[in-house]
Amino acid sequence: MKKGELWLSLLICMACIAAVGVLQAQARPSACETCHAKITPGIVKDFNRGKMSKVLTCIACHGKSHVSEKDVAKAKLPTISTCKKCHPERVKEYMGGKHALGLLPITAFPGFAHQQPQAFIAGQKGCNGCHNLGVTDESVLNSKVRKYYRYGMDCQNCHTRHAFSKEEALQPEACNSCHTGFDHAQWEMWFHSKHGAAYVTDRKAHRGPTCQDCHMPDGKHGVMTAWGFLALRLPEADKEWMGYRVTILKALGVLDANGKPTKRLDVVKKANMVRLTKASWDAQRAKMEAVCQKCHSATFAKENLKNADQMIKASDKILSQAIDLVAGLYKDGIIKKKTNQATFPYPDLLTFYEVNTTIEQKLYEMFMDYRMKTYQAAFHIMPDYTTWYGYAKMKQTLVEMKELARNMRAAAGQKS
Template identity: 25%
Template sequence: MLMLTSPAFAANPVAKKVSAERTYKKSPADAAIGKKCLTCHNKEDDPGIYGEWKRSTHAVKNVDCYDCHKAKEGDKAAFKHEGAFIHVVVTPKTCANCHEAEVAQQQRSHHAKAGNILASIDNLLGEVIGGPAAVTVGCVQCHGSTVEVDANGRPTPQTWPNTGIGRINPDGSLGSCSSCHARHNFSAAQARTPDTCGKCHLGPDHPQLEIYNESKHGILYRANIKEMNLNSKKWVVGDDYTAAPTCATCHMSATREQKVTHDVGERISWTLRPAISTKLNMVRLSNGDEFDQPEGKPLPAVGDDVKGAKVTQILTWKQRRDKMKNVCVTCHSANTVAGHYKQFDDLVDLYNDKYAKPIAAVMKELEDKGYLTREPMDAKIKWTWFEIWHHEGRRARHGAAMMGPDYAWWHGIYEVSQHTYFKWIPELKEVVRKKDGNEDFANALLDKHFKPISGHDWFFNGMGKDAIEKVRKGYEDRYGKGALK
């Protein structure tokens, strides 16, 4: 193979930092086609594409248009263009030609599986209640479309453009590296910023960006962004920067003890997404895939046959948490980290035990006894329960995880409480009254599932003198005797 130098090599200001031995090697024929690409996609005709590529590490390392868009005749998404077969949809499989380890991590990750939303209640709401056009410009722009190609090998306008993190590609690979490393610069620094993650991780049901911005971490990042050294090649927290963490710092980036990973779930010990949170063990397989096994369910052993492959590694939820703690202790004491996790766990347990588990149990009994159908979203009470766990409950849990107090309380547990007591419970009674003509079964369900939980005492018995006096004392200690009327 002959090493050829990119025409942008000398013009790129960082070219001198890269040795010739580290540039991309290619055949003379491929180099000629790549050079031909640049004669059309140049700074005059495509200044955005060309300009971003020219500033990129790809240009420095002699990677041009054809190296990424090259296809073979007969490939599902291939078509002939200016004498060469190319594809429009550059996939992780393409990127793996140079970034094999990163793609292997990404392909097994939660990100790659984001397209599974296509079989969930979320997508049902979009497709049926909203409409397919809303899904196209909304849901799948983050989760990823199933990219379809026409008879000419070009992606269809209904499914393209799309850079969803779990995009289902024509070559069978999952995801889009350009979700985080935007074309055609593919900057690592850009992918390290919280705003990149905020394209998808924001809004009423998963406002991680808003929570981050509210947290001390986000405040410190914005105040000290010039000290973040985002362009560092290795970007190790504690060595290259200490001012603040970003999303990438905690979930992906290197520490002094850990290598960088593109498996974004590796350091997550709770799942905060479903109606009821569980701690998660991770099972990795010989076929390169992995899956989460909830705490309490039997774990296979390394070497066991599971899902058509052999188990190669088990990461318990405690080991996953230790990986995250290893990031935290770069800047915090072990006691501080332990205290954070205690507060976080307590909030998740509160949400689970006081609200999610009893509501879920009542909803199941309503279905089992024929008060509700088993069809999704066909009764008002189902919408209310959906929003309690999918919106308010998620916000509360993520607020606790990322130290965003406003989201943990006012946008979280406060609204979970308000909607449980003053929307869901009245709707429960209405559902029962509609079938029975009375509320007896509803009251029996509340007595069975809610009354034994001490946190609901105030709802059944009032605040009580002791509780009110405790609040009064605390208020008067701060603001003076008689301050609370």
């Protein structure tokens, strides 16, 4: 730590101690608590379950402006900045990880978001139910931006309010409300793996690793992996694989039809969706290998990760064929309505299910569901998902797409 940083940390610590001191001096239970024991008894109970109830009161997070049923709208709602005052290290780690960037992929593609019901996006019943991440400005919560629905903050995603418990956040169940289902079934994969079985059959012994052991080693709050959700990286030394990837990048709208970077690449960079240098990819992989080596040999770990990488390559091969098939239909005018003029002649994978034909629907499923399952399960040691819900489905879908393409061309009077 540099001298300046040391002074800064000391100051922050002193501010925090002072803040806690002021709060401790308050009468308890506070006036807020006394009234809320009748209004919202469950919240008061949870608050008193947590360690923070020993050192602070409701006003630390909600302010003092609301004091009765008549001025409820004045109650402040906390953001990451509220916690930062007393937990600067955790917040710093968190802000350097992927979670804090979770809102970007939704807001950066307004074409998609605007086609959804407000309740689905702003109302957090759909995408934003999981992606409402990274808001740090407390004033935003009562402003226009949050007019539709002003709730939702990050830290309670693993430490649920109002207990804010470390024990709770350490359980793998803390991740499963978001890391589940269609395109990111990590919970199901882990739970059914040897790792999950070894963990849940004897939680005390903690033999099998949890999500937190592998993704938050030493409690570090900045989550990030080498491959990321899209399982893309640059540069790529494997020429054959790079060929498949270029096709995928065109269908993601990151490269144009001539292979030149587009404006979307800036979004991808800003949201840190892809590791764009060898060093950044290697650093994340090395961190993961070090985790495996707490329990396995280095060779065992490397072999396993390498084979999981190879499943990405195998699925990229099929996905790129499927993309080319649809691109052919675009080019030949068989599919007339395009998902995105800018990606022409490629379909735009980031329009998700907002497509116009069955064959594009199938491409979306192959990309979001089957490809994800193929490789995510390979990393989470779940061969059932890799095989039957992943790779086999990709093969099946490609056959179906070829048949659809043939029929579409026949109907248009063209040879396939």
